[in-house]
Amino acid sequence: MPEKPVLFKIRRQASPAQKAYWEEFELAWHAGMNVISSLMEIARNPLTRDGKATTPITYDSNCLEEVCGSCAMLINGKARMACSALVAKLEQPIRLEALSKFPIIRDLSVDRSVLFENLKRVKAWVPIDGTYDLGAGPRLTMEDQEQAYPLSRCISCCCCMEVCPQFNRQTGFVGAATISQVRLFNTHPTGAALKRQRLQALMGDGGIQECGYAQNCVEVCPKDIPLTRSISEVGGAVMKQAIGDLLRR
Amino acid sequence: MAPNPNIAVVGGGLAGLAAVIKIAEMGGHVDLFSVVPVKRSHSVCAQGGINAAKNLKGEGDSPWQHFDDTVYGGDFLANQPPVKAMCEAAPAIIDLLDRMGVPFNRTPEGLLDFRRFGGTLHHRTAFAGATTGQQLLYALDEQVRRYESEGKVTKYESWEFLSAVLDSRRMCRGICALDLRSMEVRTFPADAIVMATGGIGAIFGRSTNSVVCTGSAQSALYQQGCYYANGEFIQVHPTSIPGEDKLRLMSESARGEGGRVWVPKNAGDRRDANSIPETERWYFLEEWYPKYGNLVPRDIATRAIFKVVYEHNLGIDGRPMVYLDLTHIDRATLDRKLEGILEIYEKFVGDDPRVTPMKIFPGMHYTMGGLWVDYNQATNIAGIFAAGECEYQYHGANRLGANSLVSCIFGGFVAGPSALNYARNQSSATTNGHFEAERKRQEEINAGLMRAEGSENPFRLWRELGELMTKECTVIRSNKNLEQADGNLVEFLERIRRVNLSDRSMWANTSFAFTRQLYNMLQLARVIAQGARLRDESRGAHYKPEFPERDDKKWLKTTKAYFAPDVDEPRFEFEAVDISLIPPRIRKY
Numbered sequence: 083m084p085e086k087p088v089l090f091k092i093r094r095q096a097s098p099a100q101k102a103y104w105e106e107f108e109l110a111w112h113a114g115m116n117v118i119s120s121l122m123e124i125a126r127n128p129l130t131r132d133g134k135a136t137t138p139i140t141y142d143s144n145c146l147e148e149v150c151g152s153c154a155m156l157i158n159g160k161a162r163m164a165c166s167a168l169v170a171k172l173e174q175p176i177r178l179e180a181l182s183k184f185p186i187i188r189d190l191s192v193d194r195s196v197l198f199e200n201l202k203r204v205k206a207w208v209p210i211d212g213t214y215d216l217g218a219g220p221r222l223t224m225e226d227q228e229q230a231y232p233l234s235r236c237i238s239c240c241c242c243m244e245v246c247p248q249f250n251r252q253t254g255f256v257g258a259a260t261i262s263q264v265r266l267f268n269t270h271p272t273g274a275a276l277k278r279q280r281l282q283a284l285m286g287d288g289g290i291q292e293c294g295y296a297q298n299c300v301e302v303c304p305k306d307i308p309l310t311r312s313i314s315e316v317g318g319a320v321m322k323q324a325i326g327d328l329l330r331r
Numbered sequence: 332m333a334p335n336p337n338i339a340v341v342g343g344g345l346a347g348l349a350a351v352i353k354i355a356e357m358g359g360h361v362d363l364f365s366v367v368p369v370k371r372s373h374s375v376c377a378q379g380g381i382n383a384a385k386n387l388k389g390e391g392d393s394p395w396q397h398f399d400d401t402v403y404g405g406d407f408l409a410n411q412p413p414v415k416a417m418c419e420a421a422p423a424i425i426d427l428l429d430r431m432g433v434p435f436n437r438t439p440e441g442l443l444d445f446r447r448f449g450g451t452l453h454h455r456t457a458f459a460g461a462t463t464g465q466q467l468l469y470a471l472d473e474q475v476r477r478y479e480s481e482g483k484v485t486k487y488e489s490w491e492f493l494s495a496v497l498d499s500r501r502m503c504r505g506i507c508a509l510d511l512r513s514m515e516v517r518t519f520p521a522d523a524i525v526m527a528t529g530g531i532g533a534i535f536g537r538s539t540n541s542v543v544c545t546g547s548a549q550s551a552l553y554q555q556g557c558y559y560a561n562g563e564f565i566q567v568h569p570t571s572i573p574g575e576d577k578l579r580l581m582s583e584s585a586r587g588e589g590g591r592v593w594v595p596k597n598a599g600d601r602r603d604a605n606s607i608p609e610t611e612r613w614y615f616l617e618e619w620y621p622k623y624g625n626l627v628p629r630d631i632a633t634r635a636i637f638k639v640v641y642e643h644n645l646g647i648d649g650r651p652m653v654y655l656d657l658t659h660i661d662r663a664t665l666d667r668k669l670e671g672i673l674e675i676y677e678k679f680v681g682d683d684p685r686v687t688p689m690k691i692f693p694g695m696h697y698t699m700g701g702l703w704v705d706y707n708q709a710t711n712i713a714g715i716f717a718a719g720e721c722e723y724q725y726h727g728a729n730r731l732g733a734n735s736l737v738s739c740i741f742g743g744f745v746a747g748p749s750a751l752n753y754a755r756n757q758s759s760a761t762t763n764g765h766f767e768a769e770r771k772r773q774e775e776i777n778a779g780l781m782r783a784e785g786s787e788n789p790f791r792l793w794r795e796l797g798e799l800m801t802k803e804c805t806v807i808r809s810n811k812n813l814e815q816a817d818g819n820l821v822e823f824l825e826r827i828r829r830v831n832l833s834d835r836s837m838w839a840n841t842s843f844a845f846t847r848q849l850y851n852m853l854q855l856a857r858v859i860a861q862g863a864r865l866r867d868e869s870r871g872a873h874y875k876p877e878f879p880e881r882d883d884k885k886w887l888k889t890t891k892a893y894f895a896p897d898v899d900e901p902r903f904e905f906e907a908v909d910i911s912l913i914p915p916r917i918r919k920y
């Protein structure tokens with residue numbers, strides 16, 4: 083058991099307009115520590131490694147069991163969830179930084195609303211008639227359920243977008259998570275009613291054509307979502323629809 | 332008379348989103364407020380499933396049986412008519428969720444699959460892998476996003492509710508909220524408001540709840556004059572994974588799928604679990620409760636584990652824990668039905684529960700108590716409605732597993748239309764000076780906090796609160812200790828006045844927001860401690876060895892706490908329970 087103190091280097095930034103700087107913290111080792119429990123400890127005793135008083139660190143978290151998607155950050159340079167990052171498994175000093183591709187709010191907290199906007203753009207929902215009692219839903223085979231379920235476990239953490247070489251302001255690329263949701267809803271018996279519109283939304287600038295199949299996304303996804311499979315399936319469907327549209331013109 | 336009223340919904344978990352969907356569908360507009368983006372609400376944590384008596388397993392299940400199990404499981408403390416209505420509505424709620432695209436597990440014929448949960452002998456729990464709450468919340472979130480894109484819903488995420496705006500007749504006219512980025516305080520007019528702010532786990536420090544489940548909003552409303560009912564009923568889940576920052580839940584579905592709880596018969600047994608032979612394991616739940624076995628309700632399983640650990644002095648390697656064993660079930664079944672929760676154990680503990688029995692201990696999990704509401708989900712303040720875990724209505728003295736999700740959605744489906752109908756029949760306020768007054772009141776509280784020059788660290792004070800409440804207000808209660816605990820809470824309320832914020836900036840200042848929440852947690856903690864002190868009986872989750880029996884003559888009553896501003900503490904009233912449908916009987920599993 084490594085009983086030595088744990089060293090953190092945290093990149094801090096008081097507001098979007100101010101400059102970033104690094105602070106170091108030293109914490110006593112406990113079994114089972116993770117990055118969020120360490121940030122909580124700093125809040126209880128906000129002193130840097132050299133004993134200077136500082137402010138508690140601003141970060142996002144909620145569930146602490148890797149299902150809400152709040153706590154994504156760069157840990158030793160890698161995009162991942164902080165609540166499931168066990169200190170025992172990390173190289174020290176542990177470097178914490180905010181995700182780099184999203185507008186910074188403060189310290190480790192960023193604004194990831196772009197993903198929610200993208201989900202609107204592709205109409206990521208099942209268009210039901212209403213909430214009144216219309217009886218059971220469509221029958222699904224066990225196989226269909228087993229296909230859909232992994233896709234619907236996406237926690238909107240945006241790690242796949244952070245690591246994607248094509249996801250940036252220039253391309254306006256929607257990113258892998260949104261494409262995978264298109265696959266999910268297009269394969270649902272009722273969701274398929276909006277299939278054409280969803281594929282349409284993925285055509286042109288910022289659409290699926292921007293993807294260079296670098297596969298960084300699938301490697302980093304904490305929920306092991308088969309993103310490259312989704313991209314190639316949806317890519318094929320977009321292509322087919324584009325050609326069909328051309329011929330029909 | 333407002334034909335298209337504007338309703339403020341506070342909270343975007345299952346209950347809040349259910350209310351939003353109904354209001355938007357009926358033609359109202361919604362301003363939706365949430366501390367976290369609604370898709371990240373605590374409801375995503377629910378693992379096991381959602382109850383509805385669809386009777387798809389040929390067991391003769393029925394909504395009445397579901398109703399009876401719920402009332403009996405809750406030790407007869409719930410008013411019966413709304414519970415019956417919920418159980419009757421549940422099958423159609425499952426159908427609706429299914430139509431919305433929730434990937435519920437299926438049978439070979441393509442129908443919904445159901446599993447067993449605690450407190451029933453029927454397969455009544457629909458589930459989507461081991462992440463049912465996540466799947467349900469996403470389905471509602473997607474429908475709300477659709478309404479948002481049609482302009483019927485406006486979201487205010489990263490805004491925290493501070494208080495209701497009440498006019499001179501004490502009718503609610505809107506809310507006052509804090510922008511958690513700019514720290515701006517603003518008021519929002521609304522024709523009615525629906526509160527759906529979830530649980531209160533943070534009052535117990537570490538619990539199975541998410542970080543933002545502080546109960547701060549409920550407490551603020553209680554301090555403004557809302558009744559808070561049955562606060563003393565706190566559910567402690569028998570199987571959680573002890574952790575530094577949180578007690579992660581090991582879902583009841585692990586036992587529903589055949590998981591067995593046991594402890595080594597010899598206190599000093601240092602062998603690892605797999606090398607302890609059957610004859611040296613004590614399956615105490617199966618022995619004590621032959622009919623329900625490992626699936627007795629939560630309060631009973633929790634007390635049994637406490638008994639084994641603290642009275643029989645057994646545990647694992649001298650530590651207060653017992654085993655929850657799945658290793659006898661084949662890997663394929665476990666992966667298909669429980670993958671999500673097994674993954675949690677693997678990720679956070681490092682062992683594979685398919686191979687090694689899990690080490691678990693009870694953890695604070697759920698509040699049966701909450702804002703008092705009537706059968707239309709209306710609180711006692713005109714214009715304020717409530718739904719979900721933040722209200723008290725459906726679970727009596729103890730909640731059955733998988734009944735919360737259904738009560739959240741059902742409650743939201745009642746609260747939304749009730750709020751809209753109320754708003755349609757109201758005339759608007761004659762003046763609006765109360766908005767300015769409420770904003771000023773909140774800004775003064777903020778300014779005071781920013782100025783405070785003390786030495787108390789709010790996060791350390793919080794830890795003390797959690798330790799106190801976990802020790803005195805969970806599984807075993809005594810009058811002497813409860814009185815002492817309330818005294819400690821009074822001290823904490825003194826100490827929070829001498830807080831040192833260490834961060835005085837006006838941008839995304841989390842310590843500031845937290846300190847405000849902590850104050851409200853302390854006020855609500857007193858309601859819990861004093862409510863428990865007053866109730867001299869044992870019922871459901873409330874267990875007092877000095878008064879070990881349920882006492883229907885004196886205590887078949889709802890506790891209603893209200894805040895007395897002059898003395899800065901709670902006062903109590905008691906209300907008869909509506910037992911018109913099922914006569915109370917002794918609860919014995």
Ligand SMILES: Cc1cc2nc3c(=O)[nH]c(=O)nc-3n(C[C@H](O)[C@H](O)[C@H](O)COP(=O)(O)OP(=O)(O)OC[C@H]3O[C@@H](n4cnc5c(N)ncnc54)[C@H](O)[C@@H]3O)c2cc1C
Nearest residue numbers: 342343344345346374377379380492529719720733735736
């Ligand atoms: C680990 C775990 C597993 C569970 N599993 C199950 C299960 O299998 N089956 C079951 O039936 N039940 C289960 N439960 C219980 C169930 O999950 C909860 O009771 C339920 O999800 C609560 O939903 P809600 O809509 O009331 O609140 P929440 O989902 O907690 O949502 C609360 C909302 O209010 C917002 N909010 C809070 N305070 C404020 C404020 N001041 N201002 C603005 N917004 C605010 C939050 O941002 C959030 O959007 C489980 C609970 C836990 C802890």
Ligand code: SF4
Nearest residue numbers: 246293294296297299
């Ligand atoms: S495959 Fe590469 S380019 Fe395409 S979405 Fe994934 S990371 Fe981005």
Ligand code: SF4
Nearest residue numbers: 236237239240242303
């Ligand atoms: S696809 Fe994976 S990495 Fe991307 S947002 Fe979803 S869970 Fe995160």
Ligand code: FES
Nearest residue numbers: 144146148151165
């Ligand atoms: S806090 Fe929810 S994913 Fe980490």
